[in-house]
Amino acid sequence: MRQLIHLLFLTMLTVQSQAQLSPVNTGDAILVHASYGYIQPGGDLADRFGSSLSPGLRAEWLFDSTQWFAGVHGAFFFGNRVKQDVLSGLRTTDGGIIGNDRSFADVQLRMRAWLTTVYGGKVIPLGQGAARSGIRLELGLGYFRHKIRIQDDPSRSVAPLSEAYKKGYDRLSAGIALHQSVGYQYLSADGRINFALSFECTQARTEGLRGYQYDLRGTGKGQRTDVLFGLRATWVLPFYVTEGEAIYY
Numbered sequence: 001m002r003q004l005i006h007l008l009f010l011t012m013l014t015v016q017s018q019a020q021l022s023p024v025n026t027g028d029a030i031l032v033h034a035s036y037g038y039i040q041p042g043g044d045l046a047d048r049f050g051s052s053l054s055p056g057l058r059a060e061w062l063f064d065s066t067q068w069f070a071g072v073h074g075a076f077f078f079g080n081r082v083k084q085d086v087l088s089g090l091r092t093t094d095g096g097i098i099g100n101d102r103s104f105a106d107v108q109l110r111m112r113a114w115l116t117t118v119y120g121g122k123v124i125p126l127g128q129g130a131a132r133s134g135i136r137l138e139l140g141l142g143y144f145r146h147k148i149r150i151q152d153d154p155s156r157s158v159a160p161l162s163e164a165y166k167k168g169y170d171r172l173s174a175g176i177a178l179h180q181s182v183g184y185q186y187l188s189a190d191g192r193i194n195f196a197l198s199f200e201c202t203q204a205r206t207e208g209l210r211g212y213q214y215d216l217r218g219t220g221k222g223q224r225t226d227v228l229f230g231l232r233a234t235w236v237l238p239f240y241v242t243e244g245e246a247i248y249y
Helices: 002-021
Strands: 028-043 052-062 068-079 108-125 134-151 173-187 194-208 223-241
Touching: 028 068, 028 194, 052 108, 052 223, 068 134, 108 173, 134 194, 134 223, 173 223
Parallel strands: none
Antiparallel strands: 028 052, 028 223, 052 068, 068 108, 108 134, 134 173, 173 194, 194 223
């Protein structure tokens, strides 16, 4: 048993030393990104919401010979600050909302949004021996959708805010979006440390989608220019495809 444990230990050391000496990030690569961002609103979006946090996922193909890449991206946005009080018509003079039991209900407004894009870009290497690490430039086209989420009081209900009526207050809007990003990407030679840091900006031409909004006593439709910009940190899981169709990660 001791000899077997000793043999396994020596094998692990040998594999580890070989991984340190032999780069594995060769050939084309499939990159899976898991990210988290801090986002500020701009344009018409800044009149409705404050800052938000944004988890995201993406998958892309990186071409070894040119360092060009292409992929698909999805991000979710959530924030706690809503600047437009769409429930003002339901509030008392004290600012509260009466529940069905005639007590004040704790109803909160939240920001919810998502963005999906198809994109392409290029990694510009910084120095020799680091072809996959350097300045990362990206441009994408996609679809942006946002609304005001009405968060119910868990202990009491409010009749005018049942699920059937919430759509009359949520300001649901959506439209085509243009997304840009510039940052730094690092993919280590041994495949162990892989990350990206970037500044991103999104401009969307959106429009209200609801047929009627109760507080506005109208549709609430009309063209909007919604802007998002912020910082994003990304952890990258690479899968390298060699000429022999083997995949390393």
